[in-house]
Amino acid sequence: MTQAECFHCGEPVLTGSQFTTHIDNCDRLMCCPGCQAVSAAIIEAGLSNYYKYRTEPGSKQTALVPEELSAFSAFDLPEVQQDFVHNESEISRVSLSIDGITCAACAWLIEHKLKHVPGICAIQVNTTTERALVSWLPEQIKLSDILGQISQIGYQAAPYQVDEQEIQSKQNSRKFLLRLGLAGFATMQVMMFALALYAGYFTELEVQYRDYFRWVSMIFAAPVVFYSAQPFYFSAIRSMFSGRLNMDVSVSIAILGAYIASCIATVNATGEVYFESVSMFTFFLLLGRYFEQNARQKASVSSSNLHKLVPLTAHLITGNDCEEVPAKGLKVGDIILVKPGEVVAADGIIIDGSSSFNESMLTGEQVPVIKLDSSEVYAGTINIEQPVRVRISAVGQDQLVAEIIRLQESASNNKPKVALYVDTISNYFTWAILTIALLTYIVWNLYWPEDAFWVTLAVLVATCPCALALATPTAVTCATGIFTRIGVIARKPGVFEKLTQIKHVVFDKTGTLTCGTLTVSEVEVYGHLKKDEALAVAAALETGSLHPIAKAFEPYNRGLFDVIEPQSVVGAGLTGLIDGTQYKIGSAEFVKAKDCGTQAVFLAQGDELLARFTLIDAIRPDAKEAVATLTAQGCTVSVASGDASNHVDEVAERIGIKNIYKGLKPNDKLSLVQKFQQIEGTAMFGDGINDAPVLAGANLSVAMGSGSAITKNSADLILLGDHLSRFNDAVTVAKMTEKIIKQNLYWALGYNLFIIPLAVTGHVAPYIAALGMSASSLIVVGNSLRLLRVRL
Template sequence: MIMQNCYHCNEPVLTGNEFTTFIDNQDQLMCCPGCQAVSQAIIDSGLASYYQYRSEPGSKQTALVPAELAQYSAYDIPEVQQDLTHKVDGINTISVSIDGITCAACAWLIEHKLKQLAAITNISVNSTTQRALVSWHEESLKLSEILAAISRIGYQAAPYQVDEQEKQSKAEGRKFLLRLGLAGFATMQVMMFALALYSDYFTLQDTQMRDYFRWVSMTLAAPVVFYSAQPFYFSAIRSLLSGKLNMDLSVSIAIAGAYIASCFATINGNGEVYFESVSMFTFFLLLGRYFEQKAKQTASVNSSNLHKLVPLTAHLNLDGDISEIPAKRLKLGDIILVRPGDIVAADGDIIEGKSGLNESMLTGEQMPLIKTINDSVFAGTINIDQALTVKVTALGQDQLVAEIIRLQEVASNTKPAIAKLADRLARYFSGTILAIASLTYVVWLQISPEDAFWVTLSVLVATCPCALALATPTAITCATAIFTKLGIITRKADVFEKLPRINHVVFDKTGTLTCGTISLENIVLTDSQDEQTVLAYAAALETGSLHPIASAFKAHAHTDICATDIQHHVGLGISGNINTDVVKIGNADFVGVDANHCNGKLLWLSVNGIITACFSLKDALRVDSLATIKQLQQQNIDVSIASGDSASHVNAIAQQLNVKNSYAGLNPKDKLDLINKLQQTQDVAMFGDGINDAPVLAGANLSVAMGSGSAIAKNSADLILLGDQLSKFNQAITVSKLTNKIIKQNLIWAFAYNVIILPLAVTGHVVPYIAAIGMSVSSIIVVSNSLRLLRIKI
């Protein structure tokens, strides 16, 4: 019998075919249950390519790994971690997706739980994106142990992978919608019975029918209490585990208390029942929470996944033999070939060739940069003109694209002061109500023991923070609907709070103030050729070119005019033959024009050595750029321009738009430093378009991206303006001011109602069903006030 080795660790298999894992469409032998569990976890996690491309066998798993921990053990394998973690000075950093976060208390609990692990150097949890940024010493702590620690306190954690995150968000959204629909259906049914019960429709002789209606109501309300209201219970429990109090605690007590008390009343045949109140305020609370849930999903799905822009394959040059391999198999020092039109697969240095590279995914600027031997190129950028030979200098998490992601992650994990204040107020409010309710029960137990529970229940129901919980979400929902009509997408609810406070707006140039596309501004004919022919010649030469300038001539292509023997001269221009003519298009030196007589013209065309035309090209300003900036300045809002473009271009745009402050030649870090400096004295909004703007968008007080911008810029922004109208930002400010006003009115009413109803409930002047009606009316007032936003005219 031939001895076989374990497919996972390559150790001899002594257990026959007892342990197997289905890999590559066949059962593979494993030496022990540990290897079988880990290998199965790798397959179940969608990481089967590890076995295809690994260079060394995995570590032997000598112990039986529990199922819930096996999935985490797969992430300890070095080859798997390569694309997930970033290592600097012995410290690993990873972004972890965490399922189940509902509020800031959840983030606090996770942070403090992980801080108990000595090897953790830093942990920052973002409750909006439901992700954590974790740094730890790898030699002292395994990644699987970190994930298991999070799991033990009730949250499911895994390294952030966009496809899994999208799948989880959709599943969670469907579950939440089911809870909401069930609560809404039950509320409508139970309210029909409640109307008859509250109107004294049943006389003393109809107690049998009254009790029947109560039993039916109790049955209909049960799914609401035991299923729909679960998010409140879990949030309250997690809050208690973290040593904090939140509004969900009093909500949970009120829902459970009212339902249990109503069940006793139904069973005993006396007392009041409040099944409709339980169903109704559960539905209203879930409605507000549902909109909050949708906002979180929008914020988390596809956020910060720049790695999708890096190609999956690369052309490896091994002693002149070119082969296409998965980009993950590249190693430091490998030589790769980057052909014209290819996307660079890894950061590296050019060792042969000269070409223009479009780095708009990093810089936001469409004009290519000419790069030659010893210049650096970056993963995700596009080679335009000629083939390049590149030596790989960085891979995975060490590439520039990953560094931009980390800058964004760090900036977005910083909590604003208003968020911390809101957390404290919510805890104090809930704690105060619970303390008053407890004291009420103790006092009434002395005065009238039989009324103590009902009076206490009245306090909890009457002061249930339903209106307070709805005050902001309902107004935000209505304002978001207005924004949708205007073509504005919001990612964070605090946009409506931040917008009115903005007093400085910083604009990126390309793709924001300008359209981001090269267009033909003017033509000057210098020979006998007519304009139509000249444009057709230029279009013929530019056919097939990936250079942004080519787009300016595409519309003038003529089917009867074609160029042959086209040659691209990097950084100079293009030459070719049209019929019997030798035609060139490019800069002054290339076509033979004295640069001193260019008069600022960008491009020249020659036919058989004779200068025929010169073209002025421009990246056109958006039609409403000037009007938008003027309106902002009229509102005493300072305006600046910050761009990675050259000073001449930036200053020219600033002069056209009457902007005094302009900053040119800035890289992503420079822009973030500028924003941080301005934030010392002002609230700053940042307009961005390119991926390079992702960190600064996350770091600004308020961030805005144009709808035509890159996916990452949009995912980093608080606001996204669809289309090309900058003026929508001014409309957004108007809506936000009204929204802020409505929110303040709602909060004032919610607190005023509680201040008025609380002493009445404590003194026993409010019976529970009146308390429930008062709570519901308070909520309806808040919702109705918010709906006024839908009637405003912009």
């Protein structure tokens, strides 16, 4: 009889059915309590997909698992971490989904709790997406310990995973709808009795009957106060523990105060009761939060959409066979077949074939990109025309799609300066409202004590600064969503403010105004070789060279000639023997030819000049349009290049740039930009590598390019699609975002300044105050959502 194997580690099971774990609706045998505990922790953490797509068994847990092992411990397993942890040098990064975040004070509490924990390098919490970006040193602290730290302060955190995030969101929505539905039902019941009493239908009844309806109202209002309103209480408690006050503090005081006072009046059979106001107030608040939640999800940048584009399977080529395997099991060096219409399963390099690929999901550009032999292709892109063979170069968190998601997370977590100001204002504003409420109660209690409590309640409710807290994050999140859609990533804080302040734009030439790829535009032969022969000889000599010029000759390398004893002369050219004859290719000086003043290389046989190849770096198709738009917007445009040739002047003239600075070293570019910055806000475009100093020193730095260059880039803004016009779009979006934020702030502050006098003087009932406050928040959210309708 075949011996059973441990479902977790694959070791023989010698203990019968003593240890089992319920996985995929089936009890799976485990070899020891260690494997049982770890597998149970993985399942309990919602990571069952690990067992579906793993390619190797888990590590055997030889010892009894310590008592501290909980669901969090599963996240320390390397097999599990490979799905969501990105390791860079000694630092690990993860995006966490956090349950329980309700406002900016929650983010403040989490950030301040974790930033002082040894081993944690950085943490950024986004209240809109309810996610956090955490960087830590694995040698000093485990991921499970980080999750435990967050749990200690009342929040549940787990690594952000697409499917689990969607399931958790649906569960939260169901809970919220249950609270909302209960509050609505109870409000209707309580209102029936309240309206009847107010209308005098029961005025002829004896006191005991009146009190009976009060007791019934109190019972119906109880689940509203003690269940439906729970989110407000927990948020308020966490806020107070953090030493700050958020808007839910005043809300909680209002709900509990009104209910307790009404209960006392009911028990004592004296005074007025306002159970209907409490129920209606809670219902309106929850209704407002429900719409805010839906709007927040709509506005949120959904990184999961990128993950979903990567297929689950791939066609792996092994020898002469091709089999379908899970894409998760691919390794660097594997060769896969990508058929027309299929999605690339992992980043790689084409080793056989050519085709065009739709990369719109990564760059925002719908025009297919032609990919030839040795071209890079990326996971999630679609092969359109011909089958190609691809050698895998990156998998998992090292792929471009994962890097874009990390950049997107970082961008959405960046807070503009105005958001930081609003967070501070919101805290002081809550203190001010509580002070005003206290003074209101004191004054009314002196002259009209019977109304003092209810007027104070209306003040607390009407002036809740929810709209103020939502004014900035909703707008920024919507704007970040537009950036992602058009292929623009904002990597650093303050980008939105900087974009609106730019008055001078400086472009590098190579790789920025031009495509950065040299091509042979003209061939002039002087000797016995024909053009095709001259190109073939030149291509053979350039084979193996890593110089950009060598790539210009790659299309002409047909394997017609073999080069013997190839040699490279740094900064000059190449030499080699072909059919026993010495050839050399390089600069005019190297082959002793006359310099024609254009960007060209020369081919010679001994001292005989055979051919001249004129090279060009094509100008980006939208460069002229982008420069014209910037000029029309009132920006000064300059080109600063390290190239000292006339080619800089030619490019600038064709594009329409009059300010030309050429022959500059990196430090010279930095000095030039610093000089401009003394006068006006300056943006610098570069490739992010050789222009690192000037990019770091500019007010706003913009990098071109996708692929591996992203990971080396330290720019503020990245244009994934390599289209300069996207920068103009980014400026337009930034200006619209600034306008929306100002409108939101004006409305939020204006509403509170308008409602405070009315509430203090007793002209606003508590339930009307609740309705007004919810409407104010919805107006702010709705105004921010207008950004999502922008089409560029």
